[in-house]
Amino acid sequence: MQSNDKPVNGQPNPSFLDLLGQTPPPPDVKDWPRTKRFARLRTAWRESWEEGGFLYQRWEELFQARHAGWHEIAVWIKTAGLLAGISLIVMMVDAAGDIASAALKGLSVIPASSAGDGSGLWGTVDHPIRVFLADQAAHLAVAPGALYAFWQLTGLLGLVGGFFGNAGARIAWLLFGIGSLSMIWSAAPAGGRAAATGLAALMWALASMFALRGLTLRPIVHNHPPQFQPQFSPTLHLHAWLPAPTPAGDDFGDEPDHIHPLQR
Template sequence: MTPNDPAQAVDNDHPTKPNKDRFAAARAWWSEAWDEGGTLHEKWEDVRRAPGAGWHGMANWIKAVAAIAGASLVILLFNGAVGVLLDTAHRILTAVPDVQVGNNTSTGVWATIDNPVRSYIAAHTAGLPITASTVYTLWQITGLFSLLAGFITRNNGIRLTWTCWGLAGIAMVWTTTPDTSRTVATAIAVLAWTTASALALRGLSLRPQFHSSVHTGAPQVTLQPQIHIPAQSDGSAPDNVRHLNH
């Protein structure tokens, strides 16, 4: 048979099977790893002692595996929760009717404030990836939240949000209302906002606060007890000594 025989090349294409020496080496390593002092035996002992040793006494590699597993579970749950919350928020925000220019359904005194806001939002949201109805719903939620949270918590950040929300609403009323009734509509919006601010800005005072402290002028007396011994003359008797005559 010639060296260029194609049958010989086909036979060489098949992978060779592991020989007995490799299987013997693998069995030897497995047996050695499970012997006392081996790698797998020590790992198994760490797992067996972990329930009784507690978190501080268990092996570090078990702590690392438990921490990674716990973090993965938290991320998985958080990812699912965020998806549910975003889906719920999307449904809530898109459940309201579409806001369009001229589609003002408010009545009474509230319509003087609400209709210009609705018209302003509808006219200035063209081309945005968010609909006018969603913006209007967010506008209402922001005002209601800052009103209630400002009344309950008295937080300065929430109060600032309420202030900006009210000023923006007044500006929208002033911009959208026709010239003939702009002044009256803006005045009604200012009165409504300041009335509601009595709740949102509860406890806020514009008066400067002075903190004074009273210090008494009583002198501080320091007692330092000392014993003074009069100096005695050397070798001479004191002149105030009298001898008794027997």
């Protein structure tokens, strides 16, 4: 069997199976085939862990992978890591699907929930929402308790996600508050409708201090200095042509004949 490993110090690097096939059996166990196989296996195992052996080289590659880059890691380590990661993702997706299915089934079998007499501050806000969802669920193929649980879950996720600065969670929180105020206004008693809605708005505003933490309506202005600032240095250049000085002793008698001085 040929080995696919790279040569070490100019010599071929045999694999574990090559050493197993080439190792001669000890002379004192030739008469027992089973003992001979175990003896050859132990000898091949010991030689594979010696310097330059197959398992020794694999261990060195695994030890060096902690400090090496992605392109320097051995191919078999990359393959094993990718397979392990894909297997983990598949298991997580399968588990998440089972959890979501169980949660939806649990919400669908929740009985109608219109409990609460509307007493207290929270009851003044919570009871109209329960009544509104129960009335609407009568026209839908879903239990009122499931709608109420979904409403609570939306508010909780919007509050927690908005606290950590998630934009989608903050949008969900705003829609949650607007929808809650609309339901309270629609289902609250006519005499106390305005008070119940106003109380719910105050509660929602107080909770928004946490859900909308750090949100500001001021425009953010970024003043970045330009990378190239031209420098202006205005200078005035005057070019004056001065006549050449007349040499001493020149009586201007060497002009051409056709040039005469101006006479009056």
